Amino acid sequence: MRPMLASPADTTPRGEDWVHEVKWDGMRVLVDVHDGKLTISSRTGNDVTASYPELATLADQYDDMLLDGEVVALDGGRPSFAALADRMHVKDRRRAERLAAARPVTLMVFDLLRLYAADLTSQPWSARRELLERLDLDGRHWQVPPVYDDGDELFEATREQGLEGIVSKRRSAPYLAGRRSKDWLKRPHRTSVSAVVGGWRPEKTNDSGRLGAVLLGVPDGAGGWRFAGRMGSGIAGAAAVRLAEALAPLTRPTSPFSDPVPRIDAVGATWVEPRVVVEARTLEVTRDGRLRQPAYLGIRTDVTPDDLQEVDGA
Known part of the structure; x- marks a missing residue:
């Protein structure tokens, strides 16, 4: 499976049909947990599990789930793609473990696509989000960031905090794997x-x-x-x-x-x-x-x- 992609936007959508999230400056991944095994795939479908050993214990959380999220590396408390770049290409297990100890990553989980063999992609975002929050995924190296109703306020807050921008999602939207959709809109700050x-x-x-x-x-x-x-x-x-x-x-x-x-x-x-x-x-x-x-x-x-x-x- 390939991740659903957001379309670029110059304005923030308003109204009760939309919800808004922080746009993270990192690497988009799908995290597949099945029978105690963890597989992390990039948006191009490459297996990058070996690059992020600090995420391995996610396999102990649930027997079967598929998560969508962003791997970020924090530099001074803010996500930095430059800080992540040294981690993205590492395939050697020992080197990855050394880098994980010195500069660990955090998985920002924002969607749940499968749980206990049940495909959730046809469900609306709101239903998937409710299930995701009930999983209580709050660990040292992963978290489920909050969502916000006021997109304009979040856009200004992320600008002040030096974050990358926001992603707005239609509450009723299904998950369209591998497709770019206007049900998800991304609006960045940084050039x-x-x-x-x-x-x-x-x-x-x-x-x-x-x-x-x-x-x-x-x-x-x-x-x-x-x-x-x-x-x-x-x-x-x-x-x-x-x-x-x-x-x-x-x-x-x-x-x-x-x-x-x-x-x-x-x-x-x-x-x-x-x-x-x-x-x-x-x-x-x-x-x-x-x-x-x-x-x-x-x-x-x-x-x-x-x-x-x-x-x-x-």
Whole structure:
């Protein structure tokens, strides 16, 4: 099963038909518990159980359940995708356990899709939520965050607290697995952008040839990729090595962008197939679609290029 996805929104819906939640800056997952075994899947269907050993004891809570939620890493009390990035790609059990001890994650559970072999996806959100709250899932590494009736108030509160935004959900809506629906609406505060990497440039400070910056692309509205700018901030050390390893097998002879890349950005670039999705924090997206002073947060293994094209066309 793939998770249900929210549609972008510029305004917050009002009225008794809607309920509102905090939008968490993390990794969307489905958590499947069955016969004492726990399986955690990303939104792309990859098994990421090994990355989060601190969630293993969720399997002791109930014999059979399927949860939808967001794995977050807290930095100074606030969710941080940059803090989570180091955890997302770890498959080695011992390393994952060390990272879990030093920087544990929290699972924010917001939906219940199955309980004791009963499929709940056809039930309205309100019924699923009532059952979820009755499970009393309140542990050291997981929780069921509250929901709110006043979306405008929550939107302003999350802005003041530096959180990512809100998600509004229609109370009567069933769970549409694998589909993006206007029964769920997401409204973010921060200018955080997911983009593909279409090329990279080496560090300027030496002749090592190590990756120093990447060239970013966003959907061009016609199924291709428009150049969105060059990003070097935040790409260093282990993050640069990991990104270089992901891009190494994707080299191609020509630019993957549908528009010309300015010479100042293209000089010395190695072009790559636009298959790696990264997350960037940026001051703003300019009128011509460029990212202003983007800073690297990490690779998004939970999002595909097709996902970006789908959101752009929503």
